[in-house]
Amino acid sequence: MGYDVGSRIAELREKRGLSLTALAKLSGVSKSTLWGIERGEVVPTVSTLWNIANALGVTFGELITYDIVVKEEGVEVRLIEREGNREVYLMRLEGGSYRRASGHANSPVEVVHVIKGAMIVGPVDAPLFVWAGKTARFYGGVDHIYMAVGGEAEAVVTMWYFSRPARRRVWYVDTREPARGKYRDLLSPEGVRSEKLARAIKAINNRVAHDDGSLLFDVLSSEFKTLSGEPTLPKVVYKSVERLKGVSAEKATSFERNIDVIRYYIYEPLHPGYAEQAVYVAYELERRGVGEVISIGCGPAYHEVMLKELIPVDVKCVEPSPFFKQLSPVPVIDGVPQGVNAIISFGSSHHIANFLKMASEKLKSGGVLIVSDEFINDYASEGARRRNVIKHHLGYLLDIPLVSYRDEMLSAYNASYKNLSLSLRILSRVYYEVYERVKTELYTTDVEMAFLNFYFLELTAMLLGVAYIEERKTSVERFISEASEVGLRLEAHYKVYSTGWGKAGAGTHVLVFVKT
Secondary structure (H helix, E strand, C coil), X not given: CHHHHHHHHHHHHHHCCCCHHHHHHHHCCCHHHHHHHHCCCCCCCHHHHHHHHHXXXXXXXXXXXXXXXXXXXXXXXXEEEEECCEEEEEEEECCCCEEXXXXXXXXXXXXXXXXXCEEEEEXXXXXXXXXXXXXXXXXXXXXXXXXXXXXXXXXXXXEECCCCCCCCCCCCCCCCCCCCCCCCCCXXXXXXXXXXXXXXXXXXXXXXXXXXXXHHHHHHHHHHHHHCCCCCCCHHHHHXXXXXXXXXXXXXXXXXXXXXXXXXXXXXXXXXXXXXXXXXXXXXXXXXXXCEEEEECCCCCHHHXXXXXXXXXXXXXXXXXXXXXXXXXXXXXXXXXXXXXXXXXXXXCCCCCCHHHHHHHHEEEEEEEEEEEEEECCCCCHHHHHHHHHHHHHHHHHCCCCCCCHHHHHHHHHHCCCCHHHHHHHHHHHHHHXXXXXXXXXXXXXXXXXXXXXXXXXXXXXXXHHHCCCCCCCEXXXXXXXXXXXXXXXXXXXXXEECCCXXXXXXXXXXXXXXX
């Protein structure tokens, strides 16, 4: 590649009567780098080639040929067509990668059609969220970004040069606090045999918990302080920051390719309603006399540790992720045995294809399935589903008393009622700005930065949920209906944390099924 590109740059430079020194000044690329590129000794990045093209007054495509792939930090660009003032490229972004480009001098309009995954693209101050089958159009004469959301993304990028100037942007601001339901089911500590479980139930009912050194009360006490207006990190975050420094993560599973698992391991306990789930599940396991369970998709296995703190129960995990396997504090097995008595799942049911059918087939007759997961409001159309996904995830984030990005998230929440596209525009900008702040702060114990890391996780889940990639949340009503179709009868239902109105509304739920 170096020889072809270098020769072309040298040819264009000489045609314009420019010395290496002059081109270096115009492009901002050092003279030694330009010399190395022209001699085929230096492989230029995408950004470098754009700077040189702008300095020479040519398009990007005039520097490269069809057989050249230009790479830069997880981004690949290949020219696939050039005709008149139009150039077409295939762009690939590795999971989690992004590229910030300076405005192009040739006043191009860029049309980005995503063919795989999901991306945020467009001007830095007004980017757009698009996913497979969707198209974004923006003016490329200003600084702009290409950013993969979750896993790998691919797009066909068409550039129309000398098209039009940028349009004036009008910002939307609506910071009214929306009315959001706060329904939750309370448990009674009476008749509970485990003293710690009874104490946890009282703590949840009163929203007051005192850290006793256990993981459960560590997370509970920190959450209740946060929700009362004092953002607080549990001790487990500090421990995880130290434990994971220097640890790498494979991308062997779909979850690992779409979600930053290191960030997830450290900061997911900051999720509102996180520890409460273990208390409701423990309550049902004790009530039913269950002493052994298989937990599907344990992740960091924090919930499983909390269960063992609350009641005497033997827990084995089925976890496909190599990253979580190596760090698991509970035994990990390869698969769910046939004919088991009890299966539990914390937050995994919407990640696993045919989850209910699989669980039903593995349970013995009369066996118990307990699902603790997030659900959205019911919906009658795809647009309503996407809107409900946005409102659900923002419901959690708006309960956290941080000033950062609150106005933007309120505006996105309020816009979602009538203008889904506008809501996603606002959230795309928030997502990019949050990423810019946390990209070098993966291991932090600063309270605000830790919560912004959690924001990034939650916003990633929200955008992937809108695109129906990895995050495939449904409503409680639909989930219960699907369960009945595979022989699972609902026996108990608790709403643990609310992001929507009423018992069946959006939020964190615990559902107890018995195989008939």
